[in-house]
Amino acid sequence: MTAPLSPSQELTRRLRDGLDRICVVMRADQWAIAGAVGLNPTQTHVLTFITGRGEKGVRVGAIATQLGVAQPTATDSIASLVRKGFLTKAPDPEDTRAVTVRVTRVGRDIVRGIGLAITATERALETLSIREQTELLRLVIKTIRALQVAGAIAPQRMCVTCGYFRPNAHEDKRAPHHCAYVDAAFGAEGLRIDCDEHEALPEADREAVWISYMKAFSDSEEDARDVTR
């Protein structure tokens, strides 16, 4: 007989069920947006990710890792996007045996159009107050980081894992954080989940930066460490 769930496990299960319902709508959103420009959601993710890398170009392996898809899936999506004229391939200047992929002007226009589309999920999120959205952003970041720590997803380009991030560097409660890349203060609502300028923190500094960020929300350093356990 299966042991009954504890109250906290039941709460976790209800949250998972709720997120699952939201994911159903998000997947429908993704299909609708991708379908409108003749793509599928994976192709849309690949195109958006490569566009975010600007002129640098990206290797196929890095695309597959970052998006959490198998390399053959990434290869098929890239081949299709190249045929449509949205991407180009060129030898990697640092290793001529490797190939990098770049976005074309047409591909960039497509991504701009996708970014302008307002989804059902966004309309629902807009019903939350700014304060609620900011709190939800914090919780989403914490959950994504926990998934990263567990090795369940590839490292994401978030402020909390960025070498330019200086958490709680300022007294101003409306803008306590600092981005050393643009040398500017910003508030909790400005935390990025996917930033093009992200520079991964060295492994040795990750926990210290996380604890420094979480201190503002924790009663103790112990609480701040919770997610790294």
Ligand code: SF4
């Ligand atoms: S460079 Fe981007 S990810 Fe890094 S701290 Fe600045 S805004 Fe955040």
